[in-house]
Amino acid sequence: MDSVRTPDSETSEANDAPAPDSLGRQVRSAARWSLINTVVMRLGNFATGILLARFALGPAEWGVYGIAQTVLLVLLSANELGVGLAIIRWDGDPRRFAPTVLTLGTASSGLLYAAIFFSAPTVAGLLGSPDASGVLRVMCLCLVLDGVAQVPAGFLTREFAQGKRMIIDALNFVLSTAVTLVLAFAGWGAMSFACGAVAGNIAALIGCALAAPGTLRFGWDPEQARALLKFGLPLAGASLLALAVVNVDTMVVGSSLGQVALGFYVLAFNMSGWPVRIISEAARRVSFAGFSRLAGSPQALAQGFSRALGVLVTGTVPLCVLLAGLAGPVVHLVYGSRWLPAADALPWLMALGLIRIGCELAYDCLVATGQRRALILVQALWVVSLIPVLVIGARLGGIVGVSQGHVLVAAGLVVPAFLYALGQAGISLRHIAKACAWPLFGGTAMALVILTAKQLLGAGTLALLVTGTAALACYVACVLPSRRFLLGSRTPETV
Template sequence: MTELNRKVAAATRWSLINTIVRRVGTFASGVVLARLFFGPTEWGLYAVGLLVLAMLLSLNEMGVSLALVRWEGDIKRFAPTVLTLSTASSTAFYVLLYVTAPTVARLLGSPDATMMLRLLCLSVIIDGIACVPLAKLNRDFEQFWRTIVDILNFVVNTAVTIVLAAMHVGALAFAWGSLAGNIVALVGFSLAAPGMLKFGWDRQLAGKLYRFGLPLAAASLLTLGIVNLDSVVVGSILGPAALGLYAMAFNMSSWPVRMVSETARRVSFAGFSRLADSPDAFAAGFTRALSLVVAASVPMCVLLGVLAYPVIRFVYGDQWGGAAVALQWLVVLGFVRVTVELAYDGIAARRRETLMLMQGWWLFALIPILIWFAHVWGIDGVAAGQALVAGVLVAPVFLFVLHRMGIRTGGVLRACLMPALGGIAMGLAAWGVHRAIGNGFVGLALAGVAGTVVYLPFVWPLVRSLRTRPQQPTEPAPASDPLILTAAGPEVKVP
């Protein structure tokens, strides 16, 4: 395990650097765009495009690219068949979207988004090609090269978007920026993993790939339905301006998910899969990973929830203040997502078929509640419905399945106990300091510092105990790892 541990540790460090650099850059560019160029309506049109794009990305390569990470043997033997399958299916999905774009945009309450859909979703084909060299980098824990390519993607994406926004292109600036950045990423991934872009066909191997990938693709589609159903409801019932406000709140609430989960999920599938056949090591690794993930996500969730309104006004301006209440509900969802996604990834490594039933239940429970709450309470009701379903109806199901896999509920609760107590103390401290000092940078900064100082004693013993144990490659594994299509704006709503 020593060599594997070394690779996982190095890959995790580069993955963390990648996440921090891109998220900080995305945040900064989003502030510029939201304050100087775009309002809720433009953001809403872009959110419609991202919604459809995310759905297509969940299916475009039918889950077969994960075989490049999971399967043993010579990767170059089956990579050509994977490339042929993923490219063909991605192209077919894009053609279908191109034809139906006017109808899709109208159903989502934004008929003006037709051109946005057709342009932005060209990235589906790019992703279908890039997934092969990208999977090779993930398989070999080559996160250094992925970090370089992702940063180049971000730089080009941001530059093109801001220049076009300044030229008053409107919401299409987002689409052109994403497309330019992902073309650069495709070239970069192909150079970082040479020899992987060769087409070929093996009929028998194709059947095995589909049998492996389709359960994961179906579960991934259900996951996307869960994550994006709220956008469908808001857009179709309340319109693009309300969707822009809701998308801003959702993206801010996803900061913990992006910063914590994304760091692990770039490197975890290859490492986590190696423990799938050892139940005891798998259970120990999951509990340990859960402790770290929860401890890292609680501070962001608490501060965003307690200081939602002043943070939104300070960062993005007064026109976005209507997203504050929705943000407070959605940070609850964000925390549940961090923990449930870890459970999802653990189950994916050993019982892929179970995920479809669990995700289907989540989606089934969401539909009537979100529609009802949207009609009665608007975007705030949709956000509250998301948190309610995730916390009350879904999390207990995941706990039950984990228990059946040998991961005891008591161990899960103990892993969350000290971070939860620390989060309560942190919230009280941050709220008290902010009330005493007031709004503005100084008030927010001191509230954050005070909350962090109060929180650290609760989790520091946990961190020390984990650091003294032998390192195990037990971070969570993603159901899919598509090409990251981050626009030069607030973090986009893709899983």
């Protein structure tokens, strides 16, 4: 389909489009840097979480943090009204409309923060965590910082400058982690997370401004503002629905089961997100920009999406199967015995994590091809179906019932809906099956190895290492036939 245009895009479109070979090199280089960045940051977050869970914070504090994080993420989805994506997606020189984007993003984030500041006690009470109101007010300062940072960060994404992003994210991580650890061990509880998040976002804003000089310039063009809102509001709505899908469970658990159960659930959900964040997040930093460049060629888009999905699923399946099959021993080894209730929900959440990876890539592809109506309908279906199922699951089975409800809705309703929407964009079931067949076969074989080894070896530390090694070796043998497809030819069609 035709790409989105600004009023001045036609005059600079010819000069803005990169050569095919250049695009392929840019995407591959950005993907490598993004993967390195994400792995390093997530390993650092993983180590920090272990320190906090073992020595500083208990389930109740994690529950308060979970509520504050959930509210922040939901608000961030609509923070700059979706107009920030225009920096990445629109043709032409983005510096011509960036000042209007910055003004819109800053104004909307400021209004959102004012709203959450005054309503924080009410929101925290409704979510079953009255102690979270102060944490909410501090953590949601990140809304304002994010609204300002969207423009320089968008320039870095548009230019595939993931090397610079890695440096910025490292600064963010070091400062936020240092502040969080110091305050947590000083007895600040969940507030330590909020102060750390704000400190890290300040560092990220400064880093983005230095890496993309001249982009923090306010301005206003009414015609551009109308075009930006027309482009961004549907995307903001779809993004809001997408994050509601991921975070409505926290609200249900907090209001239905209390802070302690929520703490166990948040820990299990964060563990289930390890593969999603490490692999999928790295891919998503370049997938939207890459799919946007291929949107004009249905065949190239289908091939690029299929290969990207194949790489993601191949890398994620073994992590999901290992964490699901060895949930109890892993939780006990990493976090200690007091966190073992979280292990009961983990296998179901790992299945959900695997589904989310495919859905998030499909989301980026549909955004890039302009399928905004389909996105909103799919996300609305997901949220509307999910809420009653999660409420019933919480009452019947606690955090395990909530996790099972997630998988039921995602696999039974959402995956078929995304498949249909992708089909409308020219990506057939054949492309999806080609990407997923060998990894799913390998994952099934891995699960059988884990079940057998657990019966024979038990659940000790040595048995855990032997079982994991044997399962991974089995998986590698199963997916070897797909290596040519995953590596592919280095063509401009490869995302």
